[in-house]
Amino acid sequence: MVLWIVFAVLTGLAILAVLVPLTRATTRVSEPDRSDRDSDIAVYKDQLREVEADLERGVVNADEAEAARAELGRRLLAADRQARTLGGAASLARPVAVAVILLVPLFSLGAYLTLGSPNMPGQPLAARMDVSPGTSPGGTPQGQDIGGLVAQVERHLAAQPEDGEGWEVIAPVYMRMGRFADATRAYANAVRLLGSTAPREANLGEARVALANGLVTADARAAFERALALDPADPKSRYFVALAARQDGETNKAERAWQALLAESPADAPWRPLVVQRLAELGVEPESAGINNRDLDSRGLDSRGLDSPAPRGPSAEDMAAAAQMSAEDRAAMIAGMVQGLADRLAEDGSDLDGWLRLARAYVVMGEPDKARQALSSARENFPGDTEEGARIDDTAKTLGLDQS
Amino acid sequence: MIPEIGHYALVLALTMALVQSVLPLWGARRGDAGLMATGASTAYAQLLLVLVAFLALTTAYLQSDFSVLNVVQNSHSAKPLLYKITGVWGNHEGSMVLWVLILVFFGALVAIFGGNLPEGLRATVLSVQAWTTAVFLLFILATSNPFVRLSEAPIEGTDLNPILQDPGLAFHPPLLYAGYVGFSVAFSFAVAALIEGRVDAAWARWVRPWTLAAWCFLTLGIALGSYWAYYELGWGGWWFWDPVENASFLPWLSGTALLHSAIVMEKRNALKVWTVLLAILTFSLSLLGTFLVRSGVLTSVHAFATDPTRGVFILLILVFAVGGALALFAWRASSLQSGGLFAPISREGALVLNNLLLSAACGVVLIGTLYPLALEAVTGQKISVGAPFFDATFAPIMVPLLLAVPFGPMLAWKRGDLYAASQRLFAAAAIALVCMIALYAVVSGGPVLAPFGIGLGVWLILGAISEITFRSKLFSGPLSTGLRRAAGLPRAAWGTMLAHAGVGVTVIGIVAVTAYEREEIVSMKPGDTLDIGGYELTLDGFAPREGPNYSDTVGIFTVRRGGAEIGRLEPARRVYVATGMPTTETGIRTQGLSQLYVSLGDAGSEGAMAVRAYYKPLVTLIWLGPLVMVIGGVVSLTDRRLRVGAPRRAKASEKPIQPAPAE
Known part of the structure; x- marks a missing residue:
């Protein structure tokens, strides 16, 4: 409401700015030829006075003053000759006033309503910070709250930048939010303030890798090496040092390191699938016994190498993040990715490979009914006796979903 | 609400500009005083409205109102206050609003000071000014609207381009x-x-x-x-x-x-x-x-x-304005x-x-x-x-x-009379020539044309001063009378002298730096020393330093001359938190009119870092010159006299110059 009152006041002022001079000056219709010539003559008379003043001050001498006067005299005569004839005209004040009163608000409001968002309140940051979690207006409440909490922690850290615990708490949150630069800084501060430990250094290195789009930079590698100096068994650092070797083209070294990591890892270690997948990318079978990679079918999740980015797949960082998560978190992450795939296919069902991958994923997650559902949706999208149909049937058979 | 008020004010300003581009001009053609009089008041209205819009945008920046897209894209809540304000015009949309604000400000000035203009001319000028305003407001609203809103405001902005976060x-x-x-x-x-x-x-x-x-x-x-x-x-x-x-x-x-x-x-x-x-x-x-x-x-x-x-x-604006006017x-x-x-x-x-x-x-x-x-x-x-x-x-x-x-x-x-003018400038030319020859004698190395360039600068400065001394006849009588006469000279003459001398100052600075600059690009470790332009720069070490929204790696240099310590230089490599973009912060030390200039390059192996160091003789003159020019311009502006060029009569040159009247 206040907004509309302000609009009305502004519009009123604008209209008055036109109407007041329009109606006030209307009583006299000027004679432009007179006024123009008068103003010229006034200027020349001023100039003549100026010449006198200059002469008195001694800036010009008598001869120069005389010449200047003659020059001005010539200009005065010329100005007289230039008089124009333009008759006075009937006043247009009334029709113009009506047009202004109608058109100014009409045009302004029309243009504003197509461009503006009058119903949207301003959201100054300070005001949003004061709102307690859960009651924040608009937007997705939960997302807003996490963002708000992060912002509150940030505020705290801005005030007390030496609080190492605070940095350590917020760092993994930054990683999840994809704010890798902030995560790197937070981990670096944690290391600086709380001291160097293997997990902290490894996390710092990982954040740096994520920041460099999956590339193990010299900085990141230095962090991993510091971690390994503190704890030679630290799996995350071992994994990334091997990845660095692979990125340097030392495939054999990378392979040996990953094989060793697998051999020394427990069968249910969360990083196992990732390592197995890396080895698969090198075209190598894992040597170590007790391989337990069935819970994460590498083909089913279609992870990709760093060199061949494919749309919509999880990134190397996601995989790295998966490696360090607890089993529950990882299951949730996979479920989220599968749900994303399902949503996409519901919108656009023309991706056959997508359907097959979705079915496999559901089987892996122990939900054969959903897998069947996915395959039948795929058949609806690829009806008839085609090659695609044959592939769908084949997949159903291999997954043990054949209903016939 | 505040961003919306700004938005509406901007639209209303466009309406006013459209009114102003038609009514006063029409009035001037018809000889209708009422229509012509609308020119001034609509100019004030536009100034008020665009100012409201600009202040609304500034408020959005100050409050970090991230429901405004422009603020999200160019600000960050941790940014220092100064850069929240400069961020308003540090981006395309905001800078166009500033452009129009200045445009309507000048329009209002024409309206205020235009009282002694013929009515018809004033009305026409204001209408033409409004054409420009209307076109630019249309441009802002149609393609670069700074008041576009986001329904889901993000909690943090993406920061202003770090290179632009600078008092300059x-x-x-x-x-x-x-x-x-x-x-x-x-x-x-x-x-x-x-x-x-x-x-x-x-x-x-x-x-x-x-x-x-x-x-x-x-x-x-x-x-x-x-x-x-x-x-x-x-x-x-x-x-x-x-x-x-x-x-x-x-x-x-x-x-x-x-x-x-x-x-x-x-x-x-x-x-x-x-x-x-x-x-x-x-x-x-x-x-x-x-x-x-x-x-x-x-x-x-x-x-x-x-x-x-x-x-x-x-x-299109360009084509219409230029093409139409031509x-x-x-x-x-x-x-x-x-x-x-x-x-x-x-x-x-x-x-x-x-x-x-x-x-x-x-x-x-x-x-x-x-x-x-x-x-x-x-x-x-x-x-x-x-x-x-x-x-x-x-x-x-x-x-x-x-x-x-x-x-x-x-x-x-x-x-x-070119000959007479040359005679009056003889002293200036002679001194400039002596400077040139002296430089050839003293300075070895450097381009052959450099002393000529310096001489040119000296000629400009002395030539400018000669005009004042000639016009006040400073040396042809008692000094006090001459000085009094010089002070009585029109301020426009002083303005001319300052502006022309400023050009000379700039020329000297440019030539000196171009010809006699010393440059070293080396890799330095803590403890290393570098000799440049008679100064010794010792790298004491590197230190981290945290700013409000950036972190620096500072290189600390001790500057010595002839063994005596005269100060420190602290160039830095700066990384801004929000964008992760690195920038350089140079360390500059001014010695007289010359400067020592050090900037850090990339880090090398084993704690070494690339260091660029320059000794720039007389470099500050490059910017002092324009400052002198501007002072000249301002002095000339304060001269509110009407001007008439007093021509010398054809026979006047034969007469002896009249003695100045006794004062």
Whole structure:
């Protein structure tokens, strides 16, 4: 409401700015030829006075003053000759006033309503910070709250930048939010303030890798090496040092390191699938016994190498993040990715490979009914006796979903 | 609510501009006082409305209101207060609002101070000014709206381009825009004169001070921009002939020409047509500059083609403004009466020479700036036109101009005496020559032409001073009378002297740095020492340092001269938190007029770091010169006298110069 009152006041002022001079000056219709010539003559008379003043001050001498006067005299005569004839005209004040009163608000409001968002309140940051979690207006409440909490922690850290615990708490949150630069800084501060430990250094290195789009930079590698100096068994650092070797083209070294990591890892270690997948990318079978990679079918999740980015797949960082998560978190992450795939296919069902991958994923997650559902949706999208149909049937058979 | 008020105010300002572009002009044609009177009040209304819009946007920045897209894209809650404010115009949308704010401010000034203008002329000028305002407001609302809202406000913004987070940026664009936009007044006057078909006496009185004010702002803006590039970019250069720099230099060159031809017009009623044309060209070059910088055409012609809305819009503005004004000029110029006559050797003649050389220089810079763009657009070939081209073309035009500058004020109006002028300048020329020879004797090394360049600077300064000493007859009587007479000289004369001397100061700075600079690029470890220009720089070590929204790696240098410690330099590599973008912070130490300049490069192995160190003799003169020029301009602006060029009568030169009246 206040907004509309302000609009009305502004519009009123604008209209008055036109109407007041329009109606006030209307009583006299000027004679432009007179006024123009008068103003010229006034200027020349001023100039003549100026010449006198200059002469008195001694800036010009008598001869120069005389010449200047003659020059001005010539200009005065010329100005007289230039008089124009333009008759006075009937006043247009009334029709113009009506047009202004109608058109100014009409045009302004029309243009504003197509461009503006009058119903949207301003959201100054300070005001949003004061709102307690859960009651924040608009937007997705939960997302807003996490963002708000992060912002509150940030505020705290801005005030007390030496609080190492605070940095350590917020760092993994930054990683999840994809704010890798902030995560790197937070981990670096944690290391600086709380001291160097293997997990902290490894996390710092990982954040740096994520920041460099999956590339193990010299900085990141230095962090991993510091971690390994503190704890030679630290799996995350071992994994990334091997990845660095692979990125340097030392495939054999990378392979040996990953094989060793697998051999020394427990069968249910969360990083196992990732390592197995890396080895698969090198075209190598894992040597170590007790391989337990069935819970994460590498083909089913279609992870990709760093060199061949494919749309919509999880990134190397996601995989790295998966490696360090607890089993529950990882299951949730996979479920989220599968749900994303399902949503996409519901919108656009023309991706056959997508359907097959979705079915496999559901089987892996122990939900054969959903897998069947996915395959039948795929058949609806690829009806008839085609090659695609044959592939769908084949997949159903291999997954043990054949209903016939 | 506040952003929406700003948005509505901007739309309403557009409406007012449309009203103003029609009613006063119509009134002037019909002779209707009521319609003409709406010109002034709508100008005030526009100033008020655009100010409301600008303040609303500033408030959104100060409050970090991330429901405004523009704020999200260019601000961050952790940014220091100063950069929250400068962030308002540190981006395309906000800077266009500032552009229009200055435009309507000048429009309101015309309305306030235009009381002594003929009513018809004032109304027409205000209408023409409103055309420009309306077109730019339309541009903002249609393609660059700063008040676009987000329904889900993010919790944090993406920060301002870190290279722009600098005090230099706080003042550079507003000054530059005040310069660009100030020329719009001269443009509006020129177009109004063409529409009216005559140049009033008041016209001439008006154009010079407006041009001078705009010129002062532009000079300051360019000098500040140059100094900003010098210390922020870390390359040690102060002018790169970069298209963005040229874009501001072009209107400066033609604006300087306009300033001088406006003097002729004001004093002698001559050169009317040429002044009108220059006024149109100067503002056209300002628009061209805006187009080059704002359309994205500079980054790549192809980038421009991929998102052409903005660029095409500004291009259309450019075509209509320039094409329309020039067509009007072609049509109406013949109806303007030409004024006083003058001999080739005269003050007017000297100013015409100045105009010709400045216009030629302007043309050269224009070609050097646009040719690569045209070539890329036509053939796809990318070339860069840099310093070698401009050294070979721009310098040869400027040297004769600078040689001629001291003669101009020495010549009389209408018909001058070159021989007498030369005699008066004899002392200045002799001292400049001695300086030149002394430099040849003392300095070994450096380019052969360098002492000549320094001598040229000395000639300009002394030539400017000679004019004052001659006019006040300082040495032809008791010193006290001479000084009193000098103080009594019109302030415009002092302004001329300061502005011309400022050019000399700049020339000396440029030549000294170009010819005698020392540069070292080495890899240094803590403990290493570097000798440069008679100073020893010792790298004590590196230290981290946290700022409000950045973290620095500072290199700490101790500066010694002859073993004695004279200070410290702390250049840094800075990384901004939000963008992760690294920038350099140079360490600069001013010794007298010279500077030591150190910037850090990339980190090498084993704790070493690349270090660029420069010793720049007399470098500060490059920016002190423009400052002196601007002071000259301001002094001249305070001279509110009416001017009449007092021509010397043909036989006057035979008479002895009259003694000054006893005071």
